[in-house]
Amino acid sequence: MNSIQPLSDIIVSLLNLVRKGAPRQLLLVSGGRQWCQQQVSGLNCPTTRILWIGDAGxxxxPPAQLKPVSAKQTHQLLGQESECVFFDCWSGFNPNGFGQVSGTLIAGGVLVLIxxxxxxxxxxxxxxxxHIAVEPYGVADVGRRFIRHLQGCIACDTDLIQFTEETPLPQLCRPKDAVTPVAGTHGQPEAETSSCSAPFRTADQERTVKQCLQAVRQSRAVLVLTADRGRGKSAALGILAAVLMRKGITAPEQDIPNTDSSVNRDRLDIILTAPSRGAVQSVIAMLERLLSAELREHPRDLWIYGENRLRFMLPDQLSRQQPDADLLLIDEAAAIPAPVLLSLLDYRRVIFASTLHGYEGTGxxxxxxxxxxxxxxVPxxxxxxxxxxxxxAEGDPLERFTYRALLLDAEPVTLAATPAQWGGVSFRKLDRDDLIADSDMLKQLFGLLILAHYRTTPGDLRIxxxxxxxxxxxxxxxEEEPTLVATALLAYEGPINHGLAEAIMAGTRRPKGQLIPQTLLAHCHIPEAAGCRGLRVMRIAVHPQRQRRGIGTALLQAIEQASTDIDWLGTSFGATAELLSFWQPFGFRLQRLGYNRDKVSGTHxxxxLRGVSPAGIVLQEKGTDKASLQLKRLALQGTGQISSDLLSLFAL
Incomplete structure (x- = not known):
């Protein structure tokens, strides 16, 4: 067994390659808790751009010079760059946090997975x-399959460097596929960047901005910009906005100015939207960098340069208010529901920017x-x-590992063109241990869930x-061989013991999980909800090439027939006419409608719920009566909080 090993020496050796354009490295530090603590206690790394992800308590x-950041707060690091990241798995492995922070590493950087x-x-x-164990389960009941999946990813990765309690100090050398960079380009070959003028980081980014400039100078322009994570898409939007705010939208195309401070006198209004303000940090950082002290933010989320303005608005707010604008920039469009995106096509100039494979959603x-x-x-x-x-750099090994570990590029298999009727589909419950053993099936299944819901994240894979x-x-x-065409993710909920149910109704307890029983207890005041057991449909997805053929309904029927120990089937979703047309014909009835709009989708x-046992049918009827009273009250109030069109959709 090793004594304390010079982990600092390993990291220093790897970081020396940053300036040589090496690919990013994943360094696995694995051992007992005391040994791991010894390794990190004496760290002294030659860079200030170091992140420690974990909860010290x-x-x-962590070493005294490093301030820990919780994995649940890594979204605050978006847009930043780092040379070294320590990810402390003794604090837990949060898939979303890992995906977010890995994207901050520049070429040659080191991610240390402890x-x-x-x-x-x-x-x-x-x-x-x-956080995964919902009421009434405990930590001991949680599966270990996701860690087994990570172990498999580590075992088959020939690029990562392992430093363990049982192995000697690894021999380090410069990777054979490293590229020779130009200063300041973080690993891009000279031929690809020599034409770039600041602030461009790649020729690809420069070309994209110039194409956008040419397009938006037309009276009508709709562009869709897609890229994998780390390609500079958001920064390109920031460069575009800076050029337009400085030169105006009708000025002739010129090189990107860095010193010219002239301002277009015809006022230009740009609106920027995204699922959250944090998602546009890279856009705003680039805008502020290029327009420097002449750019004013007043009030919050409004930036002014001369007479020109850029405003940030959340998608729902923008969709409802539809303020005038000369250009609408939509970042992370994949994480915004399609109906909201389509409602924004009335703007004359729109750019939809979407990450193809990322933790934010999927392109x-x-x-x-x-x-x-x-x-x-808009043909x-x-x-x-x-x-x-x-x-x-291209072919980055850490990017490959992240994709494999978090299934960021998961997609369903492409089907034959011949349509299959639902009668040719068989349904069954899957063994999750078998899913871990069949990586192709897991990837196809998760890919279907990603397609079905715009907010599917790596954290959902662990759940x-x-x-x-x-x-x-x-x-x-x-058709020929069994092919996955549909899937459903279900959560058992209830029954809830009497004491906890009373606390929920009194508003003194809100246990994790149990969404539908808690709703019926806390908001609808139906005590019978505590004694029933049900299945909540968290997600249901049908392959796009086999939709509208009854497969989803048949899957629900198969689930109900096989689940003989439940009182109800239920679901919760952002209400739209399209989704209600799926759930209502199957006998699902409204139990409660939320008062507040979702800030991204704009839905309530x-x-x-659908009762499937005598007790479940009674519960459904009580909930339906409560919902009917709620809707009548809302209709009489006429406050506009919930539209009359939405109220009319529910067949109670």
């Missing part, structure tokens, strides 16, 4: 289990849900894509695999 104690001894990792009580689902309608409404739309990485109250169902087409959350 739960995991390891884990328990690999062979014992599954037995370790990961602090994340406390693949964006393409399936949004692009066909866009093509019909002259332009498609742009960005391929060159900005922060790291799917490990949550103790989850069931996974699938439908397989039998609807809780619906």
């Amino acid at each position: 739960v995991g390891l104690v 884990t328990p001894t690999l062979s014992a990792w599954q037995a370790f009580n990961d602090p994340e289990y406390e 693949q689902g964006f393409a399936v849900r949004f692009m066909p309608t866009l093509d019909r409404r 002259e739309r332009q498609l742009l894509s960005m391929q060159q990485p900005v922060r790291w 799917l695999l490990d949550s103790p109250n989850i069931e996974v169902w699938a439908g397989f087409s039998e 959350a609807a809780v619906m």
Whole structure:
């Protein structure tokens, strides 16, 4: 067994390659807790751009010079760049946090993954289990499948460097596929960047901005810009906005100015929207960098340069108010529902920017849900894509590992053109241990869920695999060989013991999980909800090539027939006419409609239920009566908080 090893020496050796344009490295530090703590206690790294991700009170104690950032707060780091990241798995492995922080690393950077001894990792009580274990389950009930999945990813990765308690100091050398960079380009070959004028990081980014400039100088322009994460897409939007605010939208195309401070005198209004303000940090950072002290932010979310203005608005607010603008920039469009995006097409100039594969959402689902309608409404739309990485080198090994570990590029299989009727589909509950053993099936299944919901994140993968109250169902087409064409993710909820139910009704307890029973107890005051057991449909997805053939309904029927120990089937979703047309014919009835709009989708959350046992039918009827009174009260109030069109959609 090793004594204390010079972890600092390893990291210093790897960081020396940053300036040599090496690919980013994943360094696995694995051992017992005391050994891991010894390794990090004496760290002294030659850079100030170091991040420590973890909770010191739960995991390891970081070196004194590093301030820990919780994995749940890594979204605050978006837009930043780092040379070294320590990810403390003794604090828990948060998939979203890992995906977010890995994107901050520049070319040649090092991500240090500190884990328990690999062979014992599954037995370790990961602090994340406390967030996965819903009432009435405990940490011991949570599965260990996601860690097993990570172990498999580590075992098959020939690029990562392992430094463990049982192995000697690894021999380090410059990777053979490293590229020679130009200063300041973070790993891009000289031939690709020599034409770039500041602030461009790649020729790809420069070309994209110039294409956007040319397009938006027309009276009507709709562009769709897609890129994988780390290609400089958001920064390109910031450069575009800065050029337009300085030169105006009708000025002739010129090189990007860095010193010319002239201001267009015809006022220009740009609106920027995204699922959250944090998602546009890179856009705003680039805008502020290029326009420097002459740019004013007053009030918050309004930037003024001369007479020109850029405003940030959340999607729902923008969709409802529809303020005038000369140009609308939509970043992370994949994480915004397609109906909201389509409602913004009345603007004369719109740029939809979407990450293809990322923790924010998926551009693949964006393409399936949004692009066909866009093509019909605006056939002259332009498609742009960005391929060159900005922060790291081509073929980056850390990017490959992140994609594999978090299934960021998961997609369903492409089906034959011949349509299959639902009668040719068989349904069954899947064993989640079998899913871990079949990586192709897991990837196809998660890919279907990504397509079905714009907010599917890597964290959902861990819930799917490990949550103790989850069931996974699938439908397989039998055209030639069994092919996955549908899936459903289900959560068991209830019954709830009497004491907890009373506390929920009194408003003194809000346990994790149990969404539908808690809603019926806390908001509808129906005590019978505590004694019933049900299945909540968290997600249901049908392959895009097999939709509108009754497969989803048949899957629900198969689930109900097989689930003989439940009183109800339920669901909760953002209410739209399209979704209600699926749930209502199957007998689902409204139990409660949320008062507040979702800030991204603009929808109101609807809780619906279908009783399948005598007790469940009584519960449904009581909930329906409560919902009817709620809707009548809302209609009489006429406050506009919930539209009359939405109220009329519910068949009670």
